Amino acid sequence: MSDAPAVAVICxxxxxxxxxxxxxxxxxxxxxxxxxxxxxxxxxxxxxxxYVGEAEQRGVRVFIGAAGLAAHLxxxxxxxxxxxxxxxxxxxxxxxxxxxxxxxVQMPPGVPVAGVAIGSAGAKxxxxxxxxxxxxxxxxxxxxxxAFREEQAAGAEVAIDPRA
Ligand code: RP5
Numbered sequence: 001m002s003d004a005p006a007v008a009v010i011c012x013x014x015x016x017x018x019x020x021x022x023x024x025x026x027x028x029x030x031x032x033x034x035x036x037x038x039x040x041x042x043x044x045x046x047x048x049x050x051y052v053g054e055a056e057q058r059g060v061r062v063f064i065g066a067a068g069l070a071a072h073l074x075x076x077x078x079x080x081x082x083x084x085x086x087x088x089x090x091x092x093x094x095x096x097x098x099x100x101x102x103x104x105v106q107m108p109p110g111v112p113v114a115g116v117a118i119g120s121a122g123a124k125x126x127x128x129x130x131x132x133x134x135x136x137x138x139x140x141x142x143x144x145x146x147a148f149r150e151e152q153a154a155g156a157e158v159a160i161d162p163r164a
Pocket of ligand 1: 011012013014015016040066067068069090
């Protein structure tokens with residue numbers, strides 16, 4: 001169990017990987033261990049089932065599923081595990097990612113997927129959300145999450161001279 005990364009990122013196609021760079025960067029910034037795999041829920045259902053089972057046995061704590069078009073990957077992940085699943089709708093396609101967004105958030109009751117924004121913003125937020133989930137049982141990571149929030153707030157401050 002101990003050699004497993006905390007987060008397993010799975011995407012439906014190699015074409016999704018560039019959009020996920022921000023996710024990987026944010027996970028790295030927190031020092032969270034992760035692994036990424038390309039496994040399509042539609043094209044490789046048996047491989048996905050096998051991967052989820054062995055990842056859970058190894059000790060993965062959070063799954064991030066990223067897919068575009070009819071994005072069933074995160075929902076299928078949630079059907080296979082009781083671990084938290086975060087779904088990232090990929091942009092692109094004829095509907096610009098709205099199809100993937102609806103596919104990810106419109107899960108039936110009892111099979112939850114935490115849906116984030118479409119595209120690169122959602123990819124980054126998937127990592128931030130994974131950090132917050134893991135921080136519930138990791139004080140060092142909780143401090144990093146708090147520090148990030150403080151830095152973000154400080155960076156958003158704008159010095160405005162009301163007389164200007
Ligand atoms: C989805 O279909 C993938 O997640 C990807 O976003 C989209 C297109 O896949 P490719 O045709 O580029 O492999 O399953």
